[in-house]
Amino acid sequence: MLKRYLFFLLFASVTSHAQSHELWFAGGMRSEGLRDLGYSPLRFDGFGLSGALGYQKSKENKDVIWLLNYSQSQTTNAYNRGLTATTVGLLNLNVYHRESSNFSWGWSNNNGLQHRFISGFDNFNGRTDVFTSFGPAGAYKTTFSIKSQNFTFKAISHVQLIGFYLPSGYVASLPSGFGYEPNGAIKGFWESIYLFYPGGAFNAGFWPKLEWHLSTGNSISLNYLYEYTRLTGAQMHERSTGMWLLNFSMKIK
Amino acid sequence: MSAKRLLLISAILVFTNGLFISCEKHLLGGDDGEASPKEVFEYLWNDINNRYAYFELKGIDWDEVKQRYSELIDNQMSENELFDVLAALLFELEDGHVNLTSPFNRSRNWDWFQDEPLNYNQGIIDREYLGKDFHISGPLRHQMINGILYVNYRSFGDQLRDRDIEAILQRAENARGVIIDVRSNGGGAINNAFNLAGAFTNQSYTYGKVRIKNGPCSDCFSSWTDLRVPAREKGWYNGAVIVLTNSASYSSTTYFAEMMRQNPRALLLGAPTGGGGGTPAFGELPNGWTYRFSSTQAMTLEDEHFELGIPVNVRVDLDKSDEDQGIDTMLERAIRQFN
Numbered sequence: 001m002l003k004r005y006l007f008f009l010l011f012a013s014v015t016s017h018a019q020s021h022e023l024w025f026a027g028g029m030r031s032e033g034l035r036d037l038g039y040s041p042l043r044f045d046g047f048g049l050s051g052a053l054g055y056q057k058s059k060e061n062k063d064v065i066w067l068l069n070y071s072q073s074q075t076t077n078a079y080n081r082g083l084t085a086t087t088v089g090l091l092n093l094n095v096y097h098r099e100s101s102n103f104s105w106g107w108s109n110n111n112g113l114q115h116r117f118i119s120g121f122d123n124f125n126g127r128t129d130v131f132t133s134f135g136p137a138g139a140y141k142t143t144f145s146i147k148s149q150n151f152t153f154k155a156i157s158h159v160q161l162i163g164f165y166l167p168s169g170y171v172a173s174l175p176s177g178f179g180y181e182p183n184g185a186i187k188g189f190w191e192s193i194y195l196f197y198p199g200g201a202f203n204a205g206f207w208p209k210l211e212w213h214l215s216t217g218n219s220i221s222l223n224y225l226y227e228y229t230r231l232t233g234a235q236m237h238e239r240s241t242g243m244w245l246l247n248f249s250m251k252i253k
Numbered sequence: 254m255s256a257k258r259l260l261l262i263s264a265i266l267v268f269t270n271g272l273f274i275s276c277e278k279h280l281l282g283g284d285d286g287e288a289s290p291k292e293v294f295e296y297l298w299n300d301i302n303n304r305y306a307y308f309e310l311k312g313i314d315w316d317e318v319k320q321r322y323s324e325l326i327d328n329q330m331s332e333n334e335l336f337d338v339l340a341a342l343l344f345e346l347e348d349g350h351v352n353l354t355s356p357f358n359r360s361r362n363w364d365w366f367q368d369e370p371l372n373y374n375q376g377i378i379d380r381e382y383l384g385k386d387f388h389i390s391g392p393l394r395h396q397m398i399n400g401i402l403y404v405n406y407r408s409f410g411d412q413l414r415d416r417d418i419e420a421i422l423q424r425a426e427n428a429r430g431v432i433i434d435v436r437s438n439g440g441g442a443i444n445n446a447f448n449l450a451g452a453f454t455n456q457s458y459t460y461g462k463v464r465i466k467n468g469p470c471s472d473c474f475s476s477w478t479d480l481r482v483p484a485r486e487k488g489w490y491n492g493a494v495i496v497l498t499n500s501a502s503y504s505s506t507t508y509f510a511e512m513m514r515q516n517p518r519a520l521l522l523g524a525p526t527g528g529g530g531g532t533p534a535f536g537e538l539p540n541g542w543t544y545r546f547s548s549t550q551a552m553t554l555e556d557e558h559f560e561l562g563i564p565v566n567v568r569v570d571l572d573k574s575d576e577d578q579g580i581d582t583m584l585e586r587a588i589r590q591f592n
Binding site: 031032033034035039040041042043045077078079081120121122123124125169170171172176179180181182226228234238240241242 | 281284285
């Protein structure tokens with residue numbers, strides 16, 4: 001019992017005091033629900049595949065996480081109309097922790113590119129939103145060991161409060177400042193952006209993770225990343241998604 | 254740390270996942286149930302009200318139209334009855350780019366050509382002009398007639414490849430002129446129109462302007478943006494061209510007619526095109542039926558709407574007595590134009 005306790009203390013000490021760098025390689029599946037009033041009042045839902053690359057830098061009192069993910073889902077609505085939903089996301093989390101608490105707090109930056117392609121519509125069949133936003137983040141973390149195997153359970157959440165986004169046009173696929181406007185890139189961008197703020201847009205995520213630490217210093221984890229996005233823009237688009245990812249984490253330093 | 258704790262946390266994780274497996278889509282609201290006829294009617298009327306581009310040009314009072322048709326809607330009506338009312342509602346827009354599509358029918362308004370003289374007889378073209386030894390280059394059928402290259406293009410929906418254009422340009426090298434017959438060509442992909450018109454110029458030029466609805470208000474449009482014909486880079490025909498049109502030349506064919514009308518070496522002959530100047534956007538109703546409607550406006554350099562049709566330089570109709578003798582009055586007039 002004492003041996004196990006000492007091992008746990010040593011493990012906790014390593015994970016909390018030393019600076020470490022990890023690379024993540026993850027793959028899995030995605031459940032998708034979305035609604036885009038630029039196409040239809042109906043809800044589309046379905047499943048797809050996801051992949052992700054991540055990087056985590058852990059310092060004595062701070063964890064920095066970058067997670068780049070790509071997903072593509074095939075969805076249908078109640079009348080079997082098909083819609084392909086593609087997402088590229090880049091999430092940055094910065095959480096500050098104290099030894100005395102399992103809870104930590106910080107801030108986050110979420111960036112998303114969400115593209116949709118509906119079948120059966122000959123024109124304006126692609127619609128795309130891009131957003132960048134910032135907001136608070138929180139995490140809960142606990143480590144434990146069973147039969148000399150070490151585990152960490154971690155749950156991270158973030159809420160995006162302020163930023164900007166470029167949605168597709170009211171009718172057109174391109175943002176309103178492009179395509180049908182004789183604008184250059186800068187003017188087009190300026191005429192296309194919407195302020196991301198509570199009430200006008202919303203994005204939040206929840207990310208529980210169960211991690212098994214291998215004796216090599218690497219780890220394998222099961223992750224579930226839930227995310228909800230609502231962009232009112234020219235036409236309201238909302239999306240509710242969950243990704244189940246099996247992640248291999250490699251310690252690089 | 255006990256196995257119980259691991260089990261507990263695993264259970265929480267699994268529970269969370271299990272919860273969200275069913276919850277992700279439901280967080281966007283419950284399943285879409287059957288929509289009532291009144292809901293469907295309201296949705297269609299509103300979306301057309303917000304996104305249709307030609308109310309003002311056509312002098313349509315859409316609120317008055319709503320009053321008339323809403324009285325015909327009741328929640329006990331059958332799907333067929335609802336379809337008929339919604340089809341009649343959309344018919345009021347007098348627009349060939351407006352349709353309602355259900356699993357059992359597709360509504361349309363084809364008055365733009367059905368109320369006009371046909372001015373085209375495919376049988377006469379096939380027997381008397383194309384004959385048996387015409388060439389086929391992709392969607393183009395072409396024949397030399399009295400030293401003039403006659404090119405017949407049935408649908409801009411049929412993809413025109415660069416090698417098809419190359420074929421007619423090679424054949425036209427020693428011709429006295431070229432006749433492009435797009436009568437009763439109902440349109441298709443605008444890129445094919447660009448590529449064909451570009452074969453008759455070595456300089457890109459502006460032929461009109463376009464704008465799109467960008468909000469729900471009646472005058473919510475983008476700025477006007479120039480429409481341009483791209484010059485063909487790999488050779489072009491620098492002789493005279495005549496384009497034959499009729500009222501069934503629609504949509505992309507209307508655009509093609511205007512592209513050629515602005516080419517100083519080209520002449521439009523026949524009857525004005527049927528219009529179809531608005532690019533169709535699509536929507537889906539709460540009951541799964543789809544619809545399309547014009548969402549853009551296009552104008553000529555003289556500020557005339559494409560939607561009203563492109564006028565011709567030389568007006569000629571198919572003469573009934575000529576037709577009875579197997580003669581295409583319009584094509585014969587075009588051939589004489591080169592003399």
